[in-house]
Amino acid sequence: MGKVKNIGIITSGGDCGGLNAVVRGAAKVALSLGIGTYIIPSGYAGLYNLVEFEKLVLLDEERIDHVNSAFAGSDAGHSRVKISKIDDPNKYKRILEGLRKFDIDGLVISGGDDTGGVVVDLVRNGIECVHAPKTMDLDLQTYSVGGDSAINKIARIVEDIKTTGRTHNRIMIVEVFGRYAGHTAFRGGVAADADCILIPEISVDFDIIYRHMKHYYMRRIANSDVHSGTYVIVVAEGIRGEDGKVFSESGEGTDSFGHVKLAGAARFTRKRLEERMKKDPEILDFMKKSGMFVPGVFEIPEIREVTPGHMVRSGATSAYDVNFGKEVGAAAVILLNKGISGVTVVETNNGKIRYIPTTEAIVPRFVDLDEVTFYEQMDICFGREPQKYVPVIEKHEGPVERFM
Numbered sequence: 407m408g409k410v411k412n413i414g415i416i417t418s419g420g421d422c423g424g425l426n427a428v429v430r431g432a433a434k435v436a437l438s439l440g441i442g443t444y445i446i447p448s449g450y451a452g453l454y455n456l457v458e459f460e461k462l463v464l465l466d467e468e469r470i471d472h473v474n475s476a477f478a479g480s481d482a483g484h485s486r487v488k489i490s491k492i493d494d495p496n497k498y499k500r501i502l503e504g505l506r507k508f509d510i511d512g513l514v515i516s517g518g519d520d521t522g523g524v525v526v527d528l529v530r531n532g533i534e535c536v537h538a539p540k541t542m543d544l545d546l547q548t549y550s551v552g553g554d555s556a557i558n559k560i561a562r563i564v565e566d567i568k569t570t571g572r573t574h575n576r577i578m579i580v581e582v583f584g585r586y587a588g589h590t591a592f593r594g595g596v597a598a599d600a601d602c603i604l605i606p607e608i609s610v611d612f613d614i615i616y617r618h619m620k621h622y623y624m625r626r627i628a629n630s631d632v633h634s635g636t637y638v639i640v641v642a643e644g645i646r647g648e649d650g651k652v653f654s655e656s657g658e659g660t661d662s663f664g665h666v667k668l669a670g671a672a673r674f675t676r677k678r679l680e681e682r683m684k685k686d687p688e689i690l691d692f693m694k695k696s697g698m699f700v701p702g703v704f705e706i707p708e709i710r711e712v713t714p715g716h717m718v719r720s721g722a723t724s725a726y727d728v729n730f731g732k733e734v735g736a737a738a739v740i741l742l743n744k745g746i747s748g749v750t751v752v753e754t755n756n757g758k759i760r761y762i763p764t765t766e767a768i769v770p771r772f773v774d775l776d777e778v779t780f781y782e783q784m785d786i787c788f789g790r791e792p793q794k795y796v797p798v799i800e801k802h803e804g805p806v807e808r809f810m
Contacts, residue, residue, distance in 0.1 A: 410511045410743045412442040415465075417480040418449035418487075418517035418524070420583075421716075422542040423555025423723035425480035427731025428516045428738075430473045432538075433465035435736035439743060444508060449485035450524060453513075454492060456504025475728045478555060478720050480516075489524050498531040505533070512742040514735065516540040516551065522750060522768035529748035529764075536738040537750040537764045538731075542719065545587035547767050548752045551734065552719075553590065554726040556583070559718045560594025564640055567712055571636030575627060575698065577619060577679070579711040581672035582718055584642040586652070588773045590718075595640035595786075602637075602787040604675065606644035606652065607773045610789040612678040615639070618787040619679065623707065624692050633696050641671045645789075672711035679709055737761075 415432055417425050429445075436443040444462040446452045452459075463469060473481050489497060505511075512534035515525050518541030525537045539548045542556035560582050571578040580600075582591050588605025595603035601622055604610055619637050626635030644652050683689045683706040693699035693706065723731075734751040737759045741749065750767035752760040775793075782792040 410441050410739075412444060412508065412510045413739060413742060414444050414446040414453075414462075414505070414508070414510045414513045415482055416446050416449055416453060416513055416515045416517075417482040417484055417540070418515065418521040419484065419541065420518070420719060421479045421484055422540065422552030422719050423478040423721075424551035424727030424731035425482075425516060425540060426473050426477055427475035427723065427728045428514075428538050428540065428551060428735035429465070429480065429482055430470060430475050431732030431735030432514045432739050433470050433473070433735075434732075436739045437465075437467065437470070439739070441739065441743065443739075444510060445482045446513075447483045449483065449517075450487040450489055450521075451485040452483070453501055453504070454487065454489065454497060457500055457507055459504070459508075462508055475732065476723050478552075478723050486520075488520070490527050498528075498533070501528075501531075501533060512536070512747065514538060514738040514742065516735070518543065518550065519546060519768040519770065522546070522764050525750075525764050526748065526768070534742060534747040536741045536747060536761075537767065538734040538738045539750055539752075539767060540731075542590055543584050543587050544589035545585070545770050545772070546750075547762070547769055547771050548750060549730065551727055551731045554730075555722070555724040556590045556718050557593045557597065558724050559721065560590055560640070560714075561597035563712075563714050563717070564594060564598035564600055564638060568636055568638060571638060571710075572634050575633070575635060575707060577623060577637045577639070577707055577709040579639045579641055579672040579675050579709065581641045581643060581711060581713045583715075584644060586644045586772075587770065588642040588644075591640050591642035592773050592778070596781060598638075598640075600638045600640045600786070602639040602789070604639065604641045604645045604671075604789050605773055605778075606642055606646060607775060608778070608788055608790050609646045609648060609650050610675075611648060611791075612675075612682070612789075614791060615675075615787055615789050616679055616682045620686075620688075627696050628692075633698070639675065641675055643671050645671050645675075647674075672713060676709045676711050680706065683707065 433443040443465040516538040540551040542552035544553040623637040733754045737751045749761040750764045779793040779795045
């Protein structure tokens, strides 16, 4: 591939913080290199329909000014479309015709593992692409735009929910995104001093959660001069029960990438804990001693579930994600201009642009259970018997690299 004249920018999959930073970073560097940058709207749906468009938005100096890096979501728009599943035998020919129509030589595509899988597919069919990693789930092999913003938003929501929990002596359960990886639930919960964090990597033992919850909840209220207390659980949407199976009550089938539409993890958790409270005579005694018991009205502590849903994706972008987004967006343009395709940007650091094949980047990365064991020392409950933490202690040699 020779020097690039024009590139297209696509953002795909779920929205999150940092995407506009990717767009702005890519467009700014492209402008400095004399490369035209065009928005291809609506993700892969827009790419498929590109040949039908009359015009595209050019990100010139004036238009770039209107791309606010601090806003979550994407000016380029999204869709959940898997190109290989489109019922059209000429779909790749159609995409290539659309790119030729607008004289676009390559694509900067920002998205997660599903998006990255399509990148691999497009490259195999002769379409030059570089992948800027984006997913608030943080389940790629690289750090991904959106992760830090989501973790900060989750931590704030969980911290805020404690005020209503303490006021009503409620046990609060907050369900967050993450699908099959629990990174955002884990880190957001830790940051907010959650009592219990349930992640897909660990099959949940509700007897263990119940013992932990009962101890902290009852102690806090009993020792409060106004009998006030709460207990907070953060639940990742893809948690697994004792049978090891992912729970979902959505009944909505799968999306275009074959993923089960997950829902109801917090409700599932609430019901399992309520079942145990209703059978526990110590709960009745506690309710009476604390002055909360009202026959037929208030006989066990109240458990409420909260699902912030897309609020976790929306609003403001963290400063870290703005920085990282601009860097990977800009780096993706530079790589395309150097004739490099089919790769995922890892980072820019110390004057170097690091990348790996996208086929490697999209291999799922799950929460390191050694990290879980580290936090179990601090008596955070993860729905299992705490494991013994055995640290490996070593002296670090050489300069300290960026940690995220």
